[in-house]
Amino acid sequence: MNNIKEITKEVKETADRFPRHEERILKGNYAASEAAKLCRVGFIPAYPITPQTTIVEDLSDKVGKGELDAEYVNMDSEHSVFAAAMGAALTGERVFTATAGQGLFYAHEVLHAIAHYRLPMVVCNVGRPSIPWNIWSDQTDSLAQRDTGWVQFYGESSQEVLDSVIQAYIIAERLELPVFVVLDAFYQSHTSENVWVPEQSLVDEFLPPKDRRNYEIDVEHPKAVGGLVQPEHYGKFNFKYWEALQKVEDLTNEIGKEFGEHFGREYQAVEAVNIGPETKTVLVTISSITTTARGVIRNHSDVGLLKLRLFHPFPKKSVLKAVESLSDDVAFVAVERNFMGDKSGAIKQELERAFYGERTNPIYDVYTGHGGKDVPPRTIEKIIYRIKNNPKEFTWIDIE
Amino acid sequence: MQPAMDFLIKEEKVFSGGLSCRGCGWSLLVRHLSSILGENTVYVVPASCFSIIAGPYPLNELRGSVVHTIFAAAPATATGIRHALDRQGKKDANVVILAGDGGTFDIGFQSMSGAASRGENLIYIVNNNGAYMNTGIQTSTATPYGAVTTTNPQSNYKKTWPKDLMGIVGAHNIPYAATASLAFMQDYRRKIQRAKEMEGFRLLMIDGPCPPGHKVDPSQSIAVSRLAVETKMFPLFEIERQQYTVNYIPEKFVPVEECMRPQGRFRHLFKPENKQILQDVQKHTDKYWERLLAMEKLTHELNIFED
């Protein structure tokens, strides 16, 4: 019982670190649902799928208890979930939902429609791969949606998921684009960890209520949405959409900075760790592997880490800036917890595109962690060892 | 000459210039529908002929909001719209799905069933013209037995019966489901009005004339629709919370041939060697009609369906 005072003191200190926050121990999925609540989402279409299910369960609970004033609808499939999300967003509501793997693949058609309707919304995807059945961590599902036109953020921690959801709504609503915030299955979704949950008022100050633009259905001012567009006009729509996508990277950095000023935690599109004059190798990661890599490279002064928080549209400018001090012989290692049905993984593909005409560094592709295969520090060590001693353009670590 | 004051449409809620074929059922049914529902309506349109008819960029055929959506999930899109409107205090706005038979019987079936089961406050209009007409006459599960489509050409005419959508829909225990025919316009309009006044999931299935798809002269659209009802091939009835009511009992027996003969899609059935098929269609039609009357009797005699 003596400890209680001390514990309370500690809590108070941490609270002081992030004023107007409450420190809680939350699983990633609950950080996501907590974020949706803080963002005062108005419409949640839901459909269960492992490992996302607890997000929609928790939201159901919050709505049921009256903690969140939202329309919560149990849909008949992910396809319908996204179609309903589309309808509500089109009618001006702040929409949230979550999905994973097969569900995301199933909704693929609708993702295009939502994006091309230019509908702002934020959806959490908890990554898992396709058939043969597998429910564990993998980023193939979300990375395969790269060309649907959705903005994609990958969260490293539960805290980052919560914070990214808040920032994502600002980006989505300002640019009229849909945004994914992607979590790793289990290593994040079901991992309880420290999360500083901001007070509602703090979020309210940062994230204004959803304003109405021109695109919403307005029964007083009827219009048609999304009908047939003839060949002579179709390109115009894509052009407008393309223009908006060009603004995502800068806005991500801008909002991340503002978020830091407001909440005390700053974010950027990319994060460079231990990149400096000594760097010989740079690991390029997304999501939870980043954390393990952070740990491992503490023992490797010549290994840097480039974390991609914004994956799509690819933050080319930020990446080039983060590594501008490095010489062209530094090895870049793309750590791929994905399989794109191609020779290269998603990260290598994007890096190559970003470097083209800009840098000539070798880029090595390492496939690891597929279908939830654990990526412990020793795997990272092995990657570093292999790149230093026997670099190959493509390496499959886990199946050796 | 005095203008008669009992024209059905008092105020036009569609614009002329829609891209329907000559004699199209879609345009006509929407014209009457919109005149009753008014401008405070959001029409949700999955892929169908109507997604073309309703107006390409930058035009809108309807004096109302139109949302074009994916083929498989119009009721889901409508669900999102409905909940958003409710949240915004616009409970009086109608949200209406305008789908074809392919979009309802087939690809949109699950989404429709989902919305019906949830009791979404939506009006669902099925224009059943018995095939995928927008893509050029391909077989759907609503295609009548014996009909020729491009995916069941000539002697490979469709050899399965269309599914009993109304039975299935009715089994969702929704407040209102009804069939309607454009040849029985007053009945159709009454049903729209009735649907409008109710809450919950309401579905109207209209026998949709399609001159190019049925191979019928456009001027005969209404005449053939009328024959469909008179031959009992398309009976007019309502289902309220599983209780059946037949709205029109033809006075005299009209054989199914009368309705099929003007339709080119059935032309091959009039060859002597296909006589049996016509008899089968007659038999099936009669059986379905008897079943319908039996359902009406049963569900009215048993009070369990009354509220």
Add this chain to the structure above:
Amino acid sequence: MLEIRGHARGGQGMVTAFEILAKIFSKLGDYHVQSFPAFGVERTGAPIQAFLRVAKGEIYNRSNVYNPHLIVVFDESLLEQVPVFDGLRESGSVLLNTERSLENFKDKAESVFTVPATKISLEKGLGSKSLPIVNAAMIGAIIKLIDADIDIAKAVVAANVPVKPEANAEASEIAYNSIIGLGESELKLHEFLNTTKIEENPVDEDFLKSVGEPEIDKFSEPYWSQPMSLNKTGNWRVLTPEYTTKLAPCSSNCPAGTDVREFIKLSGEGKFEDAVEIIYKHNPFPAVCGRVCPHFCEQACNRNELDDGVNIGAVERFLGDRFRNTLPEKTPIRYEEKIGVIGGGPAGLTAALQLRRRGYDVTVFEAAPQAGGMMRTGIPKFRLPDVVLDEEIERIRREGVKIVTDKKMKISDLEDEFAAAIVAVGSHIGSKMHVENEDQIIDGIDFLYDFKLKGDKYGIEKGDEIAIIGGGNTAIDVARTALRLGAVPTIYYRRTSNEMPAIAHEVDEAIAEGVKIEFLTAPVGVTGSDKNFTVTMTKMELGEPDESGRRRPMPVQGSEYEIKANKVIAAIGQRFDEFVFDGNKVEPAQGKMNLDSKIPVFCAGDMAWGGTVTEAIGSGNKVSDEVHAYFRSLPYSHEENHPNVVMPVDINFTYYMPTPRINNIVKYDIDLYDNFDEVVEGLKEEEIVKETSRCMHCGECFSCGNCYNYCPDAAIHIDDGGRLRIDYDYCKGCGICVQECPCSAMTFNLKEVVYE
């Protein structure tokens, strides 16, 4: 390389035609071909394009054809609607499907050819009138223009059309031989076809140099709200619906020429005065005709197909009775020609009135003490009360017609005073039966005349058995009169009830009153006198139809039998009195007669044709027109033309509910002895209005709104005048309005509409 661009409507077969052409070229030689369509999302009727490229070598272009060597127009109506001639090369040609002369298109291109492909296709049974499928014919024409082998083309056509291969191949060949405008140009096309020279792309310099910001208008978001009506779909139309007023059978069938539909409509609206004026225009005797006319209008009424014809007679009678003692206006005399009319029956009086209305001074001479002709002398009071006839004749007099009675005149009596004579003496002489002892038989016509005007009963007493020979109205009237004198009349008629010329309801009434009728029997001889007669009858049977169309009665050999009667009255037909022609033998016929007389003589009425009051009125109308035309040197023709009469097949009966006809009440249950009160009662005002609502308005829009309600394209509206109008900017010509028009007040024709 040869580039061809086609313009057609969706559904006419152009896309198939271009594909077949591609196949033909591949057979004609070592050609590379490319054919493809460009269409919108609309289907049948909307303007579309198709392209064809043919070259000796590889074709290095997969885009649309913008600068064709040949433009082919499959549908003439597109010329006004689509810029079909855009981009035609300087030396290019145009092929049009039209029957119009080349002169109309001379300014369009250097060389224009025409081919009547629609005509050829329809003759070959390809497609329908609303959408003829002209592809085979157009292929044939194109083959001619490029000077290629038609036999190969025919074979490919036959092998590639979905139906009717032979008819299609023949259509190609006929078109091949039917091109108008042939000259040098086809050779040029052939040159383009075979050249391997690399052509320059005709590109606009300004286009190449133009650089700018992307052109994003305010609508470049995936939502929009401009009205669909910006899109005019009227150019899809091939057949054009129109509101057309057609003749109703009631009107066209009225011998008097009355616009029956119109007076029924006005009566239904309660506008009785307007309604009766419609009748008076052609018929001064509505109160009479409403009672005694067999109602040709009702017989022709399309409603008979549904339940029963409208009781038009009752409406006519109602109107006639209501207005028969009103004061009409008198027209001033405008012309110096005086007209004399011999015969004061319906024909003479009508002719006189019509000419008087036109401004002629007219005098009618009537032999009987009172005017009215057969209406006066032949129709008993229980069918036509005197007051009705008197008042309607009085109206004629008030309009200025002079009527002189008790004056039996001949033509020669008129020659000095009058500029023309109209002879309308009717048929008042009973026909003979040509049986033995005929002088003992009473003439029916005489009997009716003498009884009605003089009260002469011809000795008929209560209980007498009366044998009446005949089957016409006279026979019936005689029988019913005899019945009222207390006698027991029996009618003997040589045919069956089906052939009876008497008005059907009169027959029914007579039977109901107690008149007996025996059919298929005819007298052979009569013996006896005074009140004691034996008539020998023979049974008859019906043989082949005679010139009247009725089956000829033939005596049954050995079937003679005798009947007893106190009186025998013959009513087997009438003829005219030759006295009027000064005893000359004349064959009277309607209109101006070929007589050797000082003044022109015109003939009308029963003596000319007909046999009913209404026919006599019609005859009087006609003769008045002819007399007026004669004096005023106006064209006049006896020919009648009734086009577009609405027949039952034109009516959409779906929209009419069976509704019982309101019949006149007939008083049967009273003691008829010495009772000459009118038998048939008229209808009351509310009954009249109700009964007129049964009118189906054949051939005239009654604003039911079906066209409006059923128009899929919302292309029908109500104009400021409250009339339904078609908006041809949007009407696609589906024809639903025409089909669903209950009363056939619309037409659907292959023509362009002249905008109002």
